[in-house]
Amino acid sequence: MPELPEVETVKNVLKKDLIGLKIKKVTVTCPEMIKTDIKKFQKDLIGEEFKDIKRYGKWLVFETTNYDLVSHLRMEGKYFYTDKVEPSKHEHVVFLLSNGKVLRYKDVRKFGVMFLVNKDKLFIDTPLSKLGYEPFNKELTKAYLKEKFKNKRLPIKTVLLDQEIISGLGNIYANEVLFKSQISPFKKANLLSDLEIEKIIKSSKEILSDAIKLGGTTIRSYTSSLGVSGSYQDKLLVHMQHTCKVCKSPIKVKKIGGRSTYYCEKCQKVLDE
DNA sequence: AGTGCGACCCGAACGC
DNA sequence: TGCGTTCGGGTCGCAC
Numbered sequence: 001m002p003e004l005p006e007v008e009t010v011k012n013v014l015k016k017d018l019i020g021l022k023i024k025k026v027t028v029t030c031p032e033m034i035k036t037d038i039k040k041f042q043k044d045l046i047g048e049e050f051k052d053i054k055r056y057g058k059w060l061v062f063e064t065t066n067y068d069l070v071s072h073l074r075m076e077g078k079y080f081y082t083d084k085v086e087p088s089k090h091e092h093v094v095f096l097l098s099n100g101k102v103l104r105y106k107d108v109r110k111f112g113v114m115f116l117v118n119k120d121k122l123f124i125d126t127p128l129s130k131l132g133y134e135p136f137n138k139e140l141t142k143a144y145l146k147e148k149f150k151n152k153r154l155p156i157k158t159v160l161l162d163q164e165i166i167s168g169l170g171n172i173y174a175n176e177v178l179f180k181s182q183i184s185p186f187k188k189a190n191l192l193s194d195l196e197i198e199k200i201i202k203s204s205k206e207i208l209s210d211a212i213k214l215g216g217t218t219i220r221s222y223t224s225s226l227g228v229s230g231s232y233q234d235k236l237l238v239h240m241q242h243t244c245k246v247c248k249s250p251i252k253v254k255k256i257g258g259r260s261t262y263y264c265e266k267c268q269k270v271l272d273e
Numbered sequence: 274a275g276t277g278c279g280a281c282c283c284g285a286a287c288g289c
Numbered sequence: 290t291g292c293g294t295t296c297g298g299g300t301c302g303c304a305c
Contacts, residue, residue, distance in 0.1 A: 002299090032281095058299080074299050075282090090283095109282045111299070127300080151275070161299080171298060258278075259298065 002073040004058060004134065004168030005211035009230060010079060011055045014103075017081045018050040022098035023064070030092035033107070035115040044116060045069065045095070057131045057167030061122065068122045070115050071105070077112035080104045131167040135204035140166065145197050149189040156192060157185035158257040160200070168208065172217055172239045175262045177203045179238035184270040185261045210235065238262045 002010070026042040028034060034041050048064035055061070062069040071077070080091075081103055088106075093114065095103040105112070115126070123129045132148070133140040148165045159165060160174040169177065178185050181199035183192070192200075211217060216230030238244070241251045244264040254261050 072299080075297075107282095108284070109297095111282065113300090154276070163300080260296090 002058060002075070002077065003170035003173050003217075004055075004208055005173075005214075005232065006216035006230065007055050007058050007060055007073065008212050009216045010073070011053050011060055014079060014081070015053045018053065018062070018097075018103065020049065021101075022047060022049045023095050024098055025096040027094040027096070028092065029094075030107075030110055033092055033110060033113055035113050036117070041114075041116045056128050057134060057163055058170070059128055059131075061128075063119070066119065068117050068119055070117065070122070070126065070128065072113050072127075073107070074109075074111035074113070076109050077105065077107040080106060130164050132163060132165040134168050135166060135201065135208050140201060140204075142194060142197050142201065145201070146194070149192060149197070152189035154189055155186050155256050156183060156189045156200075157259075157261050159189040161257070161259070166204065169204065171259050172236070173204075173207055173211070175239040176207050176237060178268060179263065180207060182267055182269075184268045185256055185263050187270045238264060 023045045026045050028038060028042060031038050044067060045064070048067060050062060050064055052063040053060065054063065058072060060071045060073070062071065081101060083101055084104075090108045091104045091106045092110065092112075093105040097103060105114075117126060133144065145165070149159065152159050157174055157178060160169050160177060161171065175185070177200060180203040181196065183196050183199065187196075211230070211232040214230055214232045214235065217232040217236070233240075237246075238251055239262050241262060243249070244251055244267060247264065247266050249264055249266045251262050252265055254263075
């Protein structure tokens with residue numbers, strides 16, 4: 001599902017197509033997903049030019065002349081850039097562009113959200129203002145995580161999904177990071193050793209940068225957009241796997257915080273408790 | 274503040 | 290075959 005590498009891939013592909021184009025018309029067929037005033041959303045975007053596209057954690061931000069159009073794909077959101085004007089099923093927002101082409105947002109489960117803010121308001125009163133550091137950010141240090149984990153008695157698996165601590169990891173990569181770090185997903189975050197925290201930082205960087213290189217992970221319903229199809233699913237070591245690629249033990253699946261958690265009991269032991 | 278959990282949504286996969 | 294049930298998964302909001 002769209003985690004940091006998938007959103008990064010979508011951003012890079014859309015950038016090639018959209019920069020310099022203007023918006024002529026916005027059609028919204030699922031008003032619930034627009035979280036700011038919808039009339040204003042449609043009106044304000046007319047005449048705006050795409051200047052740049054950025055990614056913060058899993059958030060996509062289309063920078064236009066005067067606004068930031070913020071979009072979260074949640075589970076299954078996808079963008080398509082096509083000639084076809086009429087929306088088909090599950091396409092909830094359609095942007096008619098100055099070159100006659102169309103940017104279409106499709107989201108079967110309607111989990112995605114969009115909102116429009118003035119440029120100077122992107123990090124004020126929006127969910128983006130709360131995002132923690134990304135694994136690639138130099139500020140994501142052992143000291144930072146120690147402080148954040150200090151009062152967290154939740155399983156580390158749950159804490160890795162908290163976007164206010166580290167931004168960008170979702171269920172797939174959280175499973176992968178813990179496997180690579182040889183840490184049990186059940187271990188309480190406040191009990192992690194310095195070495196374990198260092199391993200999490202190192203693995204997160206390695207896994208996410210490898211995944212970006214391969215265009216992200218394409219599994220289940222997330223068949224990406226714009227013909228973008230990642231191949232990191234072939235590199236997964238533990239998520240959706242049956243046998244441990246290191247020790248050949250069967251991979252266990254259990255719910256932690258309601259999410260499917262894949263792990264190897266033998267390789268990911270709870271140490272120093 | 275930290276924690277736990279349902280809500281959101283709907284097609285696919287599963288069970289009988 | 291057909292119908293009902295469960296699952297998935299990011300984020301928010303609410304209760305404790």
